[in-house]
Amino acid sequence: DVKVTQSSRYLVKRTGEKVFLECVQDMDHENMFWYRQDPGLGLRLIYFSYDVKMKEKGDIPEGYSVSREKKERFSLILESASTNQTSMYLCASSLYKAGSNHQPQHFGDGTRLSIL
Amino acid sequence: AQTVTQSQPEMSVQEAETVTLSCTYDTSESDYYLFWYKQPPSRQMILVIRQEAYKQQNATENRFSVNFQKAAKSFSLKISDSQLGDAAMYFCAYRGYGNKLVFGAGTILRVKS
Numbered sequence: 001d002v003k004v005t006q007s008s009r010y011l012v013k014r015t016g017e018k019v020f021l022e023c024v025q026d027m028d029h030e031n032m033f034w035y036r037q038d039p040g041l042g043l044r045l046i047y048f049s050y051d052v053k054m055k056e057k058g059d060i061p062e063g064y065s066v067s068r069e070k071k072e073r074f075s076l077i078l079e080s081a082s083t084n085q086t087s088m089y090l091c092a093s094s095l096y097k098a099g100s101n102h103q104p105q106h107f108g109d110g111t112r113l114s115i116l
Numbered sequence: 117a118q119t120v121t122q123s124q125p126e127m128s129v130q131e132a133e134t135v136t137l138s139c140t141y142d143t144s145e146s147d148y149y150l151f152w153y154k155q156p157p158s159r160q161m162i163l164v165i166r167q168e169a170y171k172q173q174n175a176t177e178n179r180f181s182v183n184f185q186k187a188a189k190s191f192s193l194k195i196s197d198s199q200l201g202d203a204a205m206y207f208c209a210y211r212g213y214g215n216k217l218v219f220g221a222g223t224i225l226r227v228k229s
Binding site for chain 2 (some may be wrong): 031035040041042043044045048050058065074090094096104105107108110
C-alpha cells in the first residue's frame, strides 16, 4: 500500500512565523501535491510537483512556497504565517504514466494548522 | 476553467438503504476522468471509484456505483446497502489533461442505525 506521511496531525503557530509542513511518500511517485481544505470550499490546490526540483503553482499559491529536493519529500512553506492560513492541509502523491492521467492520488492524514 | 459542483452539503440515509450523492461538472475537454473520494472523520481520504469519460459503461465497485451522464455533465454516486462505516465526507473530483484534480465542496453523509 502507498503510504503518504505528513509530519504533524496538529500544529499551532503564531502570526508572522515561518512554518514548514513536511510530506513523505514511500512509493517512488513522481507527482506530489499540496492542498488546503476549508468547509464549503472542498480541496484547493496550492502547489504541485512533477519531479525533483520542479514545481508549479496551483490555484491558490499566494503566501506559500514549496521545496522538493528529494523525490520522496515535498515540503510546504508558509513564509510569514497569517490567520487566514488556518486550515487543514493535505498532501498527496500519484504515479506518472505517459499517456495516462487516471492514476489516483493517494493522500496523507492531513495537518490541521492553526495560526494565532 | 473546470468546475465541480456538489449541491448537497449534507445527506442522511438509514442503515441498509440506498443513497445517491449528486455531482455536476463543467468542462470543454473531451477526455477526462472523474473520481469519488471518501474522507472518514479524522481519517485519510481514500479513492472510492473512478470513471473514464470515454467509457459509456458506469463504473461499479461492490456497493458503490456511479451514474455517469456525459451530455448532462453529471456524475452521481450511489451507495447501496448503506453501512455505518460509510459515514464520511464525500468529494467528487475531475481530472482533465495533466495531473491536477478539481474538487467539489463535498457532501457529508450521515448513516442512521
